[in-house]
Amino acid sequence: MTRSRPPLKIVPPQLDVPASSGAELEVGDAPTSATQRIVDSITNAIAERRLMPGTKLSEQKIGDIFEVSRTVVRQAFNQLSRDRLVVLEPARGAFVATPTAEEARDVFEVRAILETAVTKQLCATITDEQIRQLRVHLEQERAAVNNAEVPGRTRLLADFHIVLARMLGNQVLEQMLSELLTRSSLIALMRQSSQSAEESHGEHVAIVDAFERRDVRAAVRLVDKHLGNVQRNLDLDPQRIDLANILNH
Ligand SMILES: [Zn+2]
Known part of the structure; x- marks a missing residue:
């Protein structure tokens, strides 16, 4: 492995209980909340582009930051690995996932199915x-795009899609979409330009306009087009796009 890894940067969480007498929080104490805090913090860092794909996640460092044992950190890594946000490599440790173009296409395909229904x-x-x-x-969104505030912008552009699902009051749907959006953020992290963020915002406005007119056909068409544009802007498979152009001409 010759490629150097970017340094680990995680904003430490606000602990709701002060750590007493330097004792580590062990599995028996509050495993769910401690594990979940780490999972949430790393997920947010990825969604907000503070953690880059390929970053090594040190068990020891994260244990120190969150004042928990390495067992708790490993539990968090396992959960993140199930969410496909982290890759666990034997004898090398945990890394922020680097999704392949194929994986990215699959994510967008499922998003299109779910979001059209929403x-x-x-x-x-x-x-x-x-x-x-x-x-x-x-x-x-507008304010964040104007200020070129990348983490906030990424988060708000992704949240727009989750807000739509939330408005239906279906928690399972909201959860599934949140997971897909986090994976999309990781992909966007590697490829999205500020011009395409501006474009996305404009398309969100058009979608809400269609909702306001209660124009189902226009809304579905706009959402579909929007997801297609986002995917194209991420340049996931230029070969396939070229081939489509050749065949259409
Ligand atoms: Zn969008």
Whole structure:
């Protein structure tokens, strides 16, 4: 391995209980919350582009940061590995995943299926209050895009899609989409430009406009087009795009 790894940067969490007498938090104490805090913190760091693909995650360092044992850290790594955010390599340790183009395409394919269904349902039931909430979200997006504030921008652009699913009140759907969006963020992290972020925001505005008109067909078409554009901007498979152009001409 000749490629150097970027340094690990994680913002330490606010511990709700002060660590007493230097004792480590062991599995028996509060395994779920300690593990979950690490999982959440690393997930957020990836979603907000503070942790780059390929970064080595040291058990010891993370244990020190969160004041927990390496056993707890390993549990968090196992969960992150199940979410495909972290890769565990025997004898080498844990690394932030580097998704392949094929994996990225699969993620976008599933997103398109789920989000088209979300759009159809939501457009039929959306309330004026929910439209207002979406407009507030768009204002925050606008501000983050204008300020070229990359972590906030990435998070808000991804959250737009989760907010739509949340408005349907289906927690399973919201959870599934959150996981896919986090994986998308990791992909975007490696490839998304600020111009495509600007474009995404504009497409979100058009989607909300269609919701406001209760125009299901337009909303579905816009969501589909938006996901296609995001995927194309990430340049996941230029060969396939070229081939399509050749065959169409
Ligand atoms: Zn979007």
